[in-house]
Amino acid sequence: MDDLLRQSVSTALQALLGDRVTDQLEIRKQHGAGFSYHPCQPPDWVVYPQTTEEIATIVRLCQEHQLPIIPFGAGTSLEGHILALKGGVCVDLRLMNQILEVDTANRCATVQAGVTRNQLDAWLEGSGFFFPIGPGVNATLGGMASTRASGTNAVRYGTMKDNVLSLKVVLPDGQVIKTGSKARKSSTGYDLTRLYIGSEGTLGILAELTLKLHSYPEAIYAAVCSFPDVKAAVNTAIQTVQAGVAIAKIELLDALMMQAVNRYSGLGYPEKPTLFLEFHGSPAEIEGQIQRVQAFASRFGGTDLIWEQEETARLKLWRARTDAAPAALAMVPGSSMMSTDVCVPISRLAQCIVDTQADLAETGLFAPILGHVGDGNFHLTIPIDPATPGQFEKAKALNERLVHRALALEGTCSGEHGIGVGKLAYLAQEHGEALGVMRAIKQALDPNNLMNPGKLLPPA
Amino acid sequence: MDDLLRQSVSTALQALLGDRVTDQLEIRKQHGAGFSYHPCQPPDWVVYPQTTEEIATIVRLCQEHQLPIIPFGAGTSLEGHILALKGGVCVDLRLMNQILEVDTANRCATVQAGVTRNQLDAWLEGSGFFFPIGPGVNATLGGMASTRASGTNAVRYGTMKDNVLSLKVVLPDGQVIKTGSKARKSSTGYDLTRLYIGSEGTLGILAELTLKLHSYPEAIYAAVCSFPDVKAAVNTAIQTVQAGVAIAKIELLDALMMQAVNRYSGLGYPEKPTLFLEFHGSPAEIEGQIQRVQAFASRFGGTDLIWEQEETARLKLWRARTDAAPAALAMVPGSSMMSTDVCVPISRLAQCIVDTQADLAETGLFAPILGHVGDGNFHLTIPIDPATPGQFEKAKALNERLVHRALALEGTCSGEHGIGVGKLAYLAQEHGEALGVMRAIKQALDPNNLMNPGKLLPPA
Secondary structure, three states: OOHHHHHHHHHHHHHHHOOOEEOOHHHHHHOOOOOOOOOOOOOOEEEOOOOHHHHHHHHHHHHHHOOOEEEEOOOOOOOOOOOOEOEOEEEEOOOOOOEEEEEHHHOEEEEEOOOEHHHHHHHHOOOOEEOOOOOOOOOEHHHHHHOOOOOOOHHHHOOHHHOEEEEEEEOOOOOEEEEEOOOOOOOOOOOHHHHHOOOOOOOOEEEEEEEEOEEOOOEEEEEEEEOOOHHHHHHHHHHHHHOOOOOOEEEEEOHHHHHHHHHHHOOOOOOOOEEEEEEEEOHHHHHHHHHHHHHHHHHOOOOOOEEEOOHHHHHHHHHHHHOHHHHHHHOOOOOEEEEOOOEOOHHHHHHHHHHHHHHHHHHOOOOOEEEEHHHOEEEEEEEEOOOOOOHHHHHHHHHHHHHHHHHHOOOEOOOOOOOOOOOHHHHHHHHOOHHHHHHHHHHHHOOOOOEOOOOOOOOO | OOHHHHHHHHHHHHHHHOOOEEOOHHHHHHOOOOOOOOOOOOOOEEEOOOOHHHHHHHHHHHHHHOOOEEEEOOOOOOOOOOOOEOEOEEEEOOOOOOEEEEEHHHOEEEEEOOOEHHHHHHHHOOOOEEOOOOOOOOOEHHHHHHOOOOOOOHHHHOOHHHOEEEEEEEOOOOOEEEEEOOOOOOOOOOOHHHHHOOOOOOOOEEEEEEEEOEEOOOEEEEEEEEOOOHHHHHHHHHHHHHOOOOOOEEEEEOHHHHHHHHHHHOOOOOOOOEEEEEEEEOHHHHHHHHHHHHHHHHHOOOOOOEEEOOHHHHHHHHHHHHOHHHHHHHOOOOOEEEEOOOEOOHHHHHHHHHHHHHHHHHHOOOOOEEEEHHHOEEEEEEEEOOOOOOHHHHHHHHHHHHHHHHHHOOOEOOOOOOOOOOOHHHHHHHHOOHHHHHHHHHHHHOOOOOEOOOOOOOOO
16 A cells, blocks of 8 residues: 555545554554454554544445455454454444343344443343343454354344344445334345344455344253263253253353363363253253253263352353353463364264364373354364474465365354464365355455455455 | 247147147236235246256246346235236246155255145144244235234244244346255355345245244143223233233234134134233143233223133134224125235334224224234235225225324334335335345346236335
8 A cells, every 4th residue: 555545545434433443563463363363464443433424434435445344243263353464444433332222022132243241241130131142252243243143042042133123224325224123024125134143254344233133041050060071961962952941051062162161161061072052941940951951961970950040150161161262272271273164964973073072182282172062063172382393384274174074974064263364275165156145245245345344254 | 019029938838748838818817926915927937846956947947038027925915016017037946845844853844836824834743843923815825025024923933034044045047045044043155044034036036944933832722801991902002012921922903803813713702802822831830820811800890800721712802803904804705905015113003003003984984993003913804895996095095094094103114015006105205215235136136027027115
């Protein structure tokens, strides 16, 4: 970019945003990397709009100068979604943090895209309602929608695609549209809400979201159960899901991960493959569900379920699960994270995990397993130590084999983290000719390829 | 179309399909109208492919000759989706009626698009699983996906958009793509599954669907309860939904509709606004739910709930609901149906229905009400008598005012019937600038505008 253009854009952005624009290197660097191993690629500017209209003006300015636009939420992406591959303007939405309406009569809430899930949780506390989608970090709701995120509750409550009623979107040309409405269902036209959920900022910027709220359960029980081997734990999860038990969470930590959390959080759990479970409903419903899960667990050699109902005890019981990712990372000081994310049909999950563990053993890599096993989704959490040569390449090759394994089992390369730049290589194999349809949509809606360029779609 | 072209296309279709192609007027007429008031517009040919590859070849042939392509399921559309506005080839999918796989381990079934919901129901009987989406007629599953259909179970199980895992689609250029997979969740690329659900044949032809199956409930109870007025019935439904009672069905019939079903089916129900309910779960769960609904009903002056658990008695109790649409039509012999379909946020439903009844009274039209009130969705079922001049125009004007009322209440002009040609006039008001995005997608994927032209998108 020549100095004249740089100066002219800076001036225009300052005229619009005052001091809510910066080109300081330190801040740009903070915006050029997420929570993972992808090397930082800073944008040229970071801007902090406060309104949808400001976003629209920024986008029009970028079109005028043909500058890339990268939306930024909490920066918790794991696949390099926010790298400024070609420079440009990073649109940090942290000031778009207003909860605009909580409409309990219609069981929905409208928020600006920069509201975080913890912020919404806190707001809803005591209201009798909750929003069920919770990834492992305090992401923004806009970011969660952009990557079609899910987390531990998806087995019962679905993912972001199932929990958004309506969006306000700034299009690549600066027009603002509203998709959907507060009506619970509609069959009027193409489902733009779902098109934008999971579009990773490549078709526009999410400015507002209307989210479905759920009734806070009458009771919540947490439970934990350990198993002689991973296969037994996974088979218990499979049977639970196949039997249609309406479990709220069913999470696997393998022996290695249990070791990591014991050390990280000073816990004393058996270092064996363990299922962490959560049940929502009336006490009678939950007791019925616990009995059924206990029967499956016993069949596969699981221990008796230990369970807790009272909130403090529940949270303590689940502490190991909550701390899993940082605990794994802490095992290798100075490392950065690579997380695999395949998801397979539930009947293939045990096979996929067992084969992956055998493959992993051959590599000698340290890669504890964390799984949303009710969905058929699991992560290898691989701390990458920059000081260990060859480790990154080894991990990448392991992930590649894992993705091929999952696709062969009718699965997907990413259950919830998205594509970003980290999984571009697998998209052609996963989607085949359908990739052409995605490319045609991108070309039609963002003909200048300025919206988060280089993400989600591999080069043709 | 000149005779030479007509002859050449006929020859090519016969070469491909043998006797599975026809240009007989009677058959073409049967394919040019649905279940509603829209006047018949027959296609030039009707073809009956048996495989996805045959559909693809037909589509390529149509592209070569620039002929419109109209997919046809069971012909139960209410909004003129299957009118051959510009002639062309009607692709009747009735021979694509194979249930390809029922995968109970992964709780899904893969079917060809011409499989009807009754056919799938019969197949699943005794399997322990069911498919929850049931509109009032025996539609095909491909047609149901194309219009984003729902029906009585949507309040608990969602609509077609929530119950399809994956699609096989023939694109407008004859390429075949697969969207999604058997994995329960994925965040890899644009959500083409949801884009095609509700696209009304305008972006390609659905050839196969992989559907989510649900565990058959441990118990099912049906119940019925009548009210002094419509508002009381609707308020009971609103409270039930707002309280988060996981009710499976909650349907309203107004006094007029109860009169119609009594007469049509020889029943003796009180001719008062009535809620028909269904509960799924364990007997203990259901009894809890019934108690809660009973408390709401009593608060609004409802009668004691009458309920049945045993299947024959249940079906008998629900008979009135099942027969509602034909019963309304039978009140005016020789009439054809116009059905309104607005859906509003649940908190606005009572207001919307009460205002609509007042409006209706002024018109003097006969229009019994049937409502999926748990979703905020209701239908005026208006028999249009061709012998009564001005009736159609009156009904159309009534619907127009109803749509404006619903949109003003943050609702939608169609909850489940789709746009077809019948609701084109309301799309600009409902979607505003978002209509431009829909048009860009249509243009990108079907540049020659041959896929069901004139449907879903109003002329620019």
